[in-house]
Amino acid sequence: MANTTLKPLGDVRYAGLDVSACAGEIDFAQVRASGRTAVYIRASVAADYIDPTMDTNYIAARENGLMVGFYHVLTARAPEQARQEARFFVEAIGSREMQLRPAMDFDYLAGLTAANANAIALAFLETVESEMGQGAAIYTDADKAQNLWSETIAARFPLWLAGCDGPVEGKWQGWSGRQYAANARLEGVEGRVGLDRFTNGILVPASSGTTAAAPAAADRAEAAVPTLASAADLAAAAQTYTVQRGDTLSEIAARFGTTVSELVRLNNIADPNRIYEGDRLIIRAGTSTGATTYTVQRGDTLSEIAERYGTTVNELVRLNNIADRDLIYPGQVLIIRENGSTTPPSGTITYTVQRNDNLTSIANRFGTTVSELVRLNNISNPNLIYPGQVLIIRENGSTTPPSGTITYTVQRNDNLTSIANRFGTTVSELVRLNNISNPNLIYPGQVLIIRENGSDIPDGTQTYTVQQGDTLSEIAARYGTTVNELVRLNNIADRDLIYPGQVLIIREGGTTPPSGTTTYIVQRGDTLTEIAARYGTTVNEIVRLNNIADRDLIYPGQVLIIPEGDCVDAYIVQRGDTLSGIAERYGTTVARLAAINNIRNTDRIYVGQILYLGIC
Numbered sequence: 001m002a003n004t005t006l007k008p009l010g011d012v013r014y015a016g017l018d019v020s021a022c023a024g025e026i027d028f029a030q031v032r033a034s035g036r037t038a039v040y041i042r043a044s045v046a047a048d049y050i051d052p053t054m055d056t057n058y059i060a061a062r063e064n065g066l067m068v069g070f071y072h073v074l075t076a077r078a079p080e081q082a083r084q085e086a087r088f089f090v091e092a093i094g095s096r097e098m099q100l101r102p103a104m105d106f107d108y109l110a111g112l113t114a115a116n117a118n119a120i121a122l123a124f125l126e127t128v129e130s131e132m133g134q135g136a137a138i139y140t141d142a143d144k145a146q147n148l149w150s151e152t153i154a155a156r157f158p159l160w161l162a163g164c165d166g167p168v169e170g171k172w173q174g175w176s177g178r179q180y181a182a183n184a185r186l187e188g189v190e191g192r193v194g195l196d197r198f199t200n201g202i203l204v205p206a207s208s209g210t211t212a213a214a215p216a217a218a219d220r221a222e223a224a225v226p227t228l229a230s231a232a233d234l235a236a237a238a239q240t241y242t243v244q245r246g247d248t249l250s251e252i253a254a255r256f257g258t259t260v261s262e263l264v265r266l267n268n269i270a271d272p273n274r275i276y277e278g279d280r281l282i283i284r285a286g287t288s289t290g291a292t293t294y295t296v297q298r299g300d301t302l303s304e305i306a307e308r309y310g311t312t313v314n315e316l317v318r319l320n321n322i323a324d325r326d327l328i329y330p331g332q333v334l335i336i337r338e339n340g341s342t343t344p345p346s347g348t349i350t351y352t353v354q355r356n357d358n359l360t361s362i363a364n365r366f367g368t369t370v371s372e373l374v375r376l377n378n379i380s381n382p383n384l385i386y387p388g389q390v391l392i393i394r395e396n397g398s399t400t401p402p403s404g405t406i407t408y409t410v411q412r413n414d415n416l417t418s419i420a421n422r423f424g425t426t427v428s429e430l431v432r433l434n435n436i437s438n439p440n441l442i443y444p445g446q447v448l449i450i451r452e453n454g455s456d457i458p459d460g461t462q463t464y465t466v467q468q469g470d471t472l473s474e475i476a477a478r479y480g481t482t483v484n485e486l487v488r489l490n491n492i493a494d495r496d497l498i499y500p501g502q503v504l505i506i507r508e509g510g511t512t513p514p515s516g517t518t519t520y521i522v523q524r525g526d527t528l529t530e531i532a533a534r535y536g537t538t539v540n541e542i543v544r545l546n547n548i549a550d551r552d553l554i555y556p557g558q559v560l561i562i563p564e565g566d567c568v569d570a571y572i573v574q575r576g577d578t579l580s581g582i583a584e585r586y587g588t589t590v591a592r593l594a595a596i597n598n599i600r601n602t603d604r605i606y607v608g609q610i611l612y613l614g615i616c
Helices: 028-033 054-063 079-093 114-132 142-147 151-156 217-222 231-236 249-256 260-267 302-308 313-320 359-366 370-377 416-423 427-434 472-478 483-490 528-535 539-546 579-585 590-596
Strands: 012-019 038-045 067-073 103-105 137-141 159-162 177-184 193-199 239-242 280-283 291-295 333-337 348-352 390-394 405-409 447-451 461-465 503-507 517-521 559-563 570-572 610-612
Touching: 012 067, 028 054, 038 054, 038 079, 038 193, 038 590, 054 067, 067 079, 079 114, 103 114, 114 151, 137 142, 137 177, 142 159, 249 260, 249 280, 260 280, 302 313, 302 390, 313 333, 359 370, 359 390, 359 447, 370 390, 416 427, 416 447, 427 447, 472 483, 483 503, 528 539, 528 559, 528 570, 528 610, 539 559, 579 590, 590 610
Parallel strands: 012 038, 038 067, 067 103, 103 137, 137 159, 159 177
Antiparallel strands: 012 193, 177 193, 239 280, 291 333, 348 390, 405 447, 461 503, 517 559, 570 610
């Protein structure tokens, strides 16, 4: 068969990334904001190493709405070892939900014949399939896809292609995932990550017992065995819908008040996970009751259309899967709920958003809450409102603050910490009373509700009034406590900003580090990553023990509580080091160090590089 170019197996729907401990700290909110919707997280290496960042990355990714999958770095040299690694991988994942297939990364093939490599890979893949009830994806490059892996593997397991497209010879028909950058920088990520594109083929199959992504698992299971539409069905189905980029059957079904299984049956769809832009779907007449359509005219805006039909911009965005509310075009057909009315619901009024408004300020102004505004106006993202947007507000809202409270108007340079200190309350109490979503974002003129009686000084504490020239480190040393403890007790946002007259709460009797810990004084140039590596712990553990708000802000002289331990699980590369020398020193192997640290060229390490040893 002639060589062809490897192409995606279906529409490329998801931008993603793949991560491990080598990526360092990851802000998944920023990752999600960049448009990434899927992440592969390294779970394990060999049969005894679990990535120390797996749980942290999993929780943060899920909290920020990313689809999650896990991968394993295979190092086995025999099929039985591969089966052992597969069981270890499955156990490492445990009951964590995932929307992407499990994946195998088998790149360390030194000394293996093609037959041996295929036998080892197949043993791993089949064991994962048996244990998890679904086939894993195989992460590999184009050269191995063409020249190494067997027809058997290609026929059964989806391909996650590493690197650029390349030729294939009658094996995989196309890729379900493609890593187009292996060592990339991404906003919100401390280190480097892989950047990927995925099709629906990378998703957990509908028949699997593992949680999958959209379309919803229940809908896909219901639609797994389609039946053909009858002539009566087709006659009754008087309307059609043209699939748009990013559509899924479950979203289309919800929009038209039908089910995925009904769409599958009427349109003879073989795989409900694969619909294509431009497909024309038959939809039974009457399923979209309660909706009408409007054709966009030149000069229209969503806010004008929403106001005309008595609906909201957010509702139009939701019904029509609009990615950018500022981009609609003449001739575009919008679905609009028929029961929209230019009259707001009884007992409500409307308010037009002004420049610099946010939901918190509007809620405060009308004596309501952010959550109530979100509910009444079907707002999907409380941080995204815009000038001209019309909000429905309940009339019985009142600008009178609750009994036992007063109000304070924010002044220039105020922050919640200074306000809390001034009124003897806490930042968390201000956040709760005022429905503040981001404690770092308040603005001059904002009206805050504050409890009149302030807050009592906690038992076992005393107060200190800051004097001219004081620093937190000096105060901490004077009272036998730590800067972090002062920051925590007083809700201090910036430890370099205290001012004369500020009243600090200080725990009486000083503090003793918890048992099983030691202390470390930060030196100039230190980072939490280096300190964690030096003491064989993790950045997250140091952050937790020391109540550190910003892990990028530590300073010389700061006293850190560090977990005690005899085992150092990381090493900072020094001048003259080699990977083989480090492996010998710590009783491990070059292959293992390379696998754990994603090192492709074992002859290239650099001074200051942090290597995870995997020996603790």
